[in-house]
Each structure stands twice: as C-alpha cells, then as structure tokens.
Amino acid sequence: SSEVTQDPAVSVALGQTVRITCQGDSLRKYYASWYQQKPGQAPVVVIYDKNNRPSGIPDRFSGSSSGNTASLTITGAQAEDEADYYCFSRDSTGNHWVFGGGTNVTVL
C-alpha cells in the first residue's frame, strides 16, 4: 500500500481543466513533485518544488498544496497530455520516499 494516495483514473474534455490529487499525512510537511509517464517511456518531472516547471513543460501544468493534499492541474488539456501521472514525496517517517499509485488521465 502507498502512504500517499491518488485516484486511479480521471477523464477530461479537450481544452478543459483537470485536477489530479495526491493525499497523505506526509504532505502536511513535505512538498510533492509530479511525473508524467507515457506508454513505453520513462517518467518525466512536470512539477517540482511547490510549483516549478522544468524547461520544456507547458505552462498549462501547475501545482499546489493545501493541508494533506497536493494537486496537479492541467488547464486546457491537450491530446498529448494523455498519460499516467504520479506524485512523489517523503514518507510519513521522513526516512524514505514514496510514490502515489498513479492517475491515468484520458483526454476525450
């Protein structure tokens, strides 16, 4: 079982907004980073350090945090955003790290 939990799947209409959440007690103390993984590819970081985007990541991706929940928002979802998304943070002991179970995003 994962110490941080995500909804398994969400869908969004093309051009609309979708929010993916990650919940866990450790998120009250630690920030989450977010990864996009497309079939047959290694994960790629899309949000890190609260709400920063690496170069090359579109500004439609944003991150936020409140209480025990971290969120990744895609504003104006595009077909190429269809992928699995994972959150990553420290665990509740602070000694190890943990991934959320992943959220599959479908763009309709």
Place this chain on the structure above:
Amino acid sequence: QEQLVQSGAEVKKPGASVKVSCKTSGYTFNSHYIHWVRQAPGQGLEWMGVINPSGDTTRYHQKFQGRLTMTRDTSTSTIYMELSSLRSEDTALYYCARDWSSGDSSWWLDPWGQGTLVTVSS
C-alpha cells in the same frame, strides 16, 4: 548534457541475483543522490532505495531489506543496484534517477535512466 545510462535487459532464474548499472555523465558525480525505482508490468512506480555517491550511504525500502544492495564506483561515475533471491514478482522495469532537493521539504527526480527490464522466469 546530464545523462543516466543503464545496462541492458536481464533474464534470471528464481533464486538468482541481478546487478544493474547506472552510468552517470554531464555533472559532478558526488553532488546528487541516486534513487532506484521499479515498475512491474502494468503497475505503478515503486520506490526502492537511494544512495549517496559521496559517502556510499544508503536507505532502502523496508520491503527490500536484506535483498537489496546499492553501491557506487567513483572511478567510472557508476551506480549499481543488486537484488538477490529473485522471485517472479521481481519481474519489472528498473529505473535509476538523479535526486534534487530544496531545503528539507522538497525533492524531485531528474533525469531518469532509460530503464532496465529484469525478467525472472524458470
């Protein structure tokens, strides 16, 4: 540019060990921890452990305690992950990834290696 290049696919029998390498380049080897992450077929990402190349210190997920060993070779800027007593459930794609941190509250992984498929089958 900064790059992590992993060794090739492996096929092992149950009970055997596998050692996967992760060769780093494009940055100062000792300046970033390296994490190992695995992904079973059709499943999510699973954190396995981390090594500090500077001091060779490690932290492992309790699930792998006693079976997992991470080492480094500073002369070749390479990190190794060895998993022993393999079973069919260890069949997965294994990734190495470089750690970044900001203060004591934020961590992220970038870049990632290309992944190494380990198949455990009799």
